[in-house]
Amino acid sequence: MLLGGAASGAPGPAGSSEDQESFTFRASHAVRTIGGMDVRDRTVGAIVGLALGDALGAPFEFRRRDAIPDPLLAFELEWMGRPPGTWTDDTAMARNLWTSLIDHGGRFEPDDIVARHLAWLATDPPDVGNQTRLALREAERGTADAARAVFERRGPEVSAGNGSVMYCAPLGVVRAFDREALIDEAPALSMLTHWDGRCRTAVLSVTLAAAALVRGDDAEAAVVEAVGAVAAHEGGEELEFLVGEAGRSRPVDGPDMGFTLFAAAIGLRTAVEAPDVETGLREVVGLGGDTDTNAAVAGALLGARHGWGALPAAWLDRLADRPQLEAEAEALSALVASGEPR
Numbered sequence: 001m002l003l004g005g006a007a008s009g010a011p012g013p014a015g016s017s018e019d020q021e022s023f024t025f026r027a028s029h030a031v032r033t034i035g036g037m038d039v040r041d042r043t044v045g046a047i048v049g050l051a052l053g054d055a056l057g058a059p060f061e062f063r064r065r066d067a068i069p070d071p072l073l074a075f076e077l078e079w080m081g082r083p084p085g086t087w088t089d090d091t092a093m094a095r096n097l098w099t100s101l102i103d104h105g106g107r108f109e110p111d112d113i114v115a116r117h118l119a120w121l122a123t124d125p126p127d128v129g130n131q132t133r134l135a136l137r138e139a140e141r142g143t144a145d146a147a148r149a150v151f152e153r154r155g156p157e158v159s160a161g162n163g164s165v166m167y168c169a170p171l172g173v174v175r176a177f178d179r180e181a182l183i184d185e186a187p188a189l190s191m192l193t194h195w196d197g198r199c200r201t202a203v204l205s206v207t208l209a210a211a212a213l214v215r216g217d218d219a220e221a222a223v224v225e226a227v228g229a230v231a232a233h234e235g236g237e238e239l240e241f242l243v244g245e246a247g248r249s250r251p252v253d254g255p256d257m258g259f260t261l262f263a264a265a266i267g268l269r270t271a272v273e274a275p276d277v278e279t280g281l282r283e284v285v286g287l288g289g290d291t292d293t294n295a296a297v298a299g300a301l302l303g304a305r306h307g308w309g310a311l312p313a314a315w316l317d318r319l320a321d322r323p324q325l326e327a328e329a330e331a332l333s334a335l336v337a338s339g340e341p342r
């Protein structure tokens, strides 16, 4: 893949120089209106796109690829007895994250995020990941580094699930213009529930890509940079391989479905290769496996790239709680814009 370079105002690859950073910042006013869209459109696109992908994929969760109808039945099937358009734990936890950010003026407050996750857990939601449930219960008991305790007890074989990558994109969105903070906070977000280094790698790559796309960077450059930034991290090389091969030579609907690097890789690739949001999300769900999470990550990145107006209108009409989600996404976008260099 080629880097987009300075023509799009895109920052360089990992380790880019201070000069390149300041070039990007000086050029930011031009960047924010690339393609006729601004930061607000891309922010709302990312947030609502996450929920849209989640709801699209929900009825097909954990199916083998050959058990998914083609053409896909989009927003036509129930999920757990609830109407089409219902979203799952991915959006619920993402919402805990973005409402925490909104209520704290954009600050990352890990204790508050955990408190919101615990309040959600107390509502007895229909689907909670095993690792997430164990880590939150541990946190509730007051254990420091709760996810670490769970990781050390259970071991790495069962610890690299996608429970943190599935909801991380809003952090990347709100840090679109603060890469330094994002690099600190993204792994910390993952470690609230998922201590495994591969989960941190997945979260960092997806949030970096989300940030770049919200800034208006070229999509291919954004993804190349995000994958390059984690190349030396645990699972970084595997991620690079999977960006090309997940769901192709490497199936994602087998016994290891739900692997954090599958969700990250599929989302990153789709953000670059899909011609539009609807085509991309249909293809992701068609791969089978953890369809709601894979499509939630892809939906966030596609929405960040193509903007709110590019989300399929017929799907939005059926999305549960659409007005509230859109209003919250707009509130978040005010924080992104206020953090924008002038």
Ligand SMILES: [Mg+2]
Binding pocket: 088, 089, 090, 127, 292, 293
């Ligand atoms: Mg889910």
